[in-house]
Structure formats: C-alpha cells, structure tokens
Amino acid sequence: MNYKLIALDVDGTLLNDDHVLSSGTAEVIKMIADQGTEFVLCTGRAPVNSIPYMKQIGLEGYVITHNGAATVNVTTEEIVHEFALNPFGLDPYMDYCRKNNIHFDVNTTFAIYVEGVAGLSQEALDMYHKFMMEPEDLPGWADFSEPIVKFTVTGSMEQMDKVYSDWSQWEQEFNMLRSGDFFIDLMHKDSSKGSALQKLAAVRGIPAEQVMAIGNYYNDLTMLTFAGLGVAMDNSPLEVKAAADNVTASNNEEGVKLALQKYCLS
Known part of the structure; x- marks a missing residue:
C-alpha cells in the first residue's frame, strides 16, 4: 500500500x-x-x-x-x-481538584494557564519546562480572548486512577481521556x-x-x-x-x- x-x-x-x-x-x-x-x-x-x-x-x-x-x-x-470546549462546565472539576489537591492546567491552542504561577513547586515548573512550556496565571473565564481547548490534571498514577474512577461516575459533557499514566485530559466531546x-x-x-x-x-x-x-x-x-x-x-x-x-x- x-x-x-x-x-x-x-x-x-x-x-x-x-x-x-x-x-x-x-x-x-x-x-x-x-x-x-x-x-x-x-x-x-x-x-x-x-x-x-x-x-x-x-x-x-x-x-x-x-x-x-x-x-x-x-x-x-x-x-x-x-474544538473549543465550554469553560463553565469545567468549574466542578476545578473544585474537585482544589479540594483533593490535584494539579490542573487550562490550555488554549498556544498558551497554558495554572492557578498561582508564583507558588508553583520546582517539581511542577520542571515538568512544564521539560515539555518546553511556560505557564501563565489563570484568569477568569470572561478574560480569555482565545478558545479553551483542553483541561489537564496531573499527579501520581494512583491519584490519576482515583480521579478517573471518580469522574467516570459523573455525567460527562466532555471527552475524558487518560493521555498518559500521569495525565487526564478533558476536551470537547467531539x-x-x-x-x-x-x-x-x-x-x-x-x-x-x-x-x-x-x-x-x-x-x-x-x-x-x-x-x-x-x-x-x-x-x-x-x-x-x-x-x-x-x-x-x-x-x-x-x-x-x-x-x-x-x-x-x-
């Protein structure tokens, strides 16, 4: 062929x-x-x-x-x-992450945002730099000028297993993907x-x-x-x-x- x-x-x-x-x-x-x-x-x-x-x-x-x-x-x-997603649908996932101390970031096509860049651990910064990324402070939804395309959580394999299990029981408006042993992504359903x-x-x-x-x-x-x-x-x-x-x-x-x-x- x-x-x-x-x-x-x-x-x-x-x-x-x-x-x-x-x-x-x-x-x-x-x-x-x-x-x-x-x-x-x-x-x-x-x-x-x-x-x-x-x-x-x-x-x-x-x-x-x-x-x-x-x-x-x-x-x-x-x-x-x-494929732009509905950012307001991410709010319960973000609340879950804050409650359970799970790291998350929000992605437009060309930029990545996290809460409290100044307070990121060296381990978290090293992870972003390894992938050639420089995170910015997460603004409110109304302040985004570009579509949001992906929401990512990262942590240990055990943490991600638990997150995936918990979120699998929710009614999903997103496509939830296990994109690696240490990552879960939420994207537009299509x-x-x-x-x-x-x-x-x-x-x-x-x-x-x-x-x-x-x-x-x-x-x-x-x-x-x-x-x-x-x-x-x-x-x-x-x-x-x-x-x-x-x-x-x-x-x-x-x-x-x-x-x-x-x-x-x-």
Missing part, C-alpha cells in the same frame, strides 16, 4: 523515554517524506512543543495537537481547526486524535485506507482505528495493541523507524 498520510504520536512513540528523537528515525521519515508522503504529528502536546520536531526533521504540513483539539499549520502557525486526523485527511483528499497511524496509548486508539493501517508500539497497553492492525518495537528500540521501513520502504 502506498500511504499518503502518516500520523505519528510523539511521547512514547516517536521519542524514546529520554524524550529524544533518534537520528535514524528522523532520516527514515525524511526519506519517505521526500517521496511525497505527508507526515503529521498527532499528539497531546501543544504546537510550541511539537512543531520543533517537525522542523528538526525538515517537514512542513500540520500538527494535530492537544489530543486532536487543535490542528495547526507548521509553517505559518495558522490554526486550521479547533475532539479526538481520530476525528482531527479524519478531518485533515478529508481536506487533503486522502482516503482512510491510504492513512497510516502509529501510537502507544489510549488517546491514540481513535487514530489507530481510523487509519487504514494502525500500528501500536510494543510499549503500549494490551488494549491498544489489540485495537491496532500490527505491533512494532518499543519507542526505545526505534519502533517507528522499523514500522516505516517495513510498510513504506519495503
């Missing part, structure tokens, strides 16, 4: 556990792109910390960010599509990597059977099942592997490179 659009998750997929993109993987991606295939990073990250990887490889095109909530042009940083990838493929005139997707976590399920070929990393949970068409090596073993060589160069 000649795949015309390839969607790659970033953390746990494209990058190894040290958040490094291997030179071998970058070379194979560029080789395939030079043959006319489009690549799109499809990630829970924001544009500011995903576009640099596209530029590092030498790619133009698009990034699907915030787990599908915002699609952005790499070159112009123009927002192609956003927002997902799969729906954003489907919209991008339609705009580019590419049928699903000519789309390939590679990912490693629950937030990748919708894009893995939409794509004509969905490939899970070996470091994926069993449910993700079961939903994929094939499984490649782990992110620490250049699984993306191996999958691309197998399905796009052989």
Whole structure:
C-alpha cells in the first residue's frame, strides 16, 4: 500500500523515554517524506512543543495537537481547526481538584494557564519546562480572548486512577481521556486524535485506507482505528495493541523507524 498520510504520536512513540528523537528515525521519515508522503504529528502536546520536531526533521504540513483539539499549520502557525470546549462546565472539576489537591492546567491552542504561577513547586515548573512550556496565571473565564481547548490534571498514577474512577461516575459533557499514566485530559466531546486526523485527511483528499497511524496509548486508539493501517508500539497497553492492525518495537528500540521501513520502504 502506498500511504499518503502518516500520523505519528510523539511521547512514547516517536521519542524514546529520554524524550529524544533518534537520528535514524528522523532520516527514515525524511526519506519517505521526500517521496511525497505527508507526515503529521498527532499528539497531546501543544504546537510550541511539537512543531520543533517537525522542523528538526525538515517537514512542513500540520500538527494535530492537544489530543486532536487543535490542528495547526507548521509553517505559518495558522490554526486550521479547533474544538473549543465550554469553560463553565469545567468549574466542578476545578473544585474537585482544589479540594483533593490535584494539579490542573487550562490550555488554549498556544498558551497554558495554572492557578498561582508564583507558588508553583520546582517539581511542577520542571515538568512544564521539560515539555518546553511556560505557564501563565489563570484568569477568569470572561478574560480569555482565545478558545479553551483542553483541561489537564496531573499527579501520581494512583491519584490519576482515583480521579478517573471518580469522574467516570459523573455525567460527562466532555471527552475524558487518560493521555498518559500521569495525565487526564478533558476536551470537547467531539475532539479526538481520530476525528482531527479524519478531518485533515478529508481536506487533503486522502482516503482512510491510504492513512497510516502509529501510537502507544489510549488517546491514540481513535487514530489507530481510523487509519487504514494502525500500528501500536510494543510499549503500549494490551488494549491498544489489540485495537491496532500490527505491533512494532518499543519507542526505545526505534519502533517507528522499523514500522516505516517495513510498510513504506519495503
């Protein structure tokens, strides 16, 4: 199959556990792109910390960010599509977080906001800086000039298990995603990597059977099942592997490179 659009998750997929993109993987991606295939990073990250990887490889095109909530042009940083959520619906979730001492942040496409930036722990600041993010003080809803696309909570795996269990019992107006062992995201009900990838493929005139997707976590399920070929990393949970068409090596073993060589160069 000649795949015309390839969607790659970033953390746990494209990058190894040290958040490094291997030179071998970058070379194979560029080789395939030079043959006319489009690549799109499809990630829970924001544009500011995903576009640099596209530029590092030498790619133009698009990034699907915030787990599908915002699609952005790499070159112009123009927002192609956003799934804006209702911020007032977040109030009970924020109250829960304050009561249970759970860290949360609020995201527009290009900015991230937290309560009391000045009082953030060094650990929290280090986490944001590791992902190339600089948080700003959270204003009131009426003071936002850009749509809110994602609400994220973070903590230990045990804390996130408890939060997910509690919130699963609520009547949901949002799409609630376990986007990592230590993260839970709330987004617009229609927002997902799969729906954003489907919209991008339609705009580019590419049928699903000519789309390939590679990912490693629950937030990748919708894009893995939409794509004509969905490939899970070996470091994926069993449910993700079961939903994929094939499984490649782990992110620490250049699984993306191996999958691309197998399905796009052989």
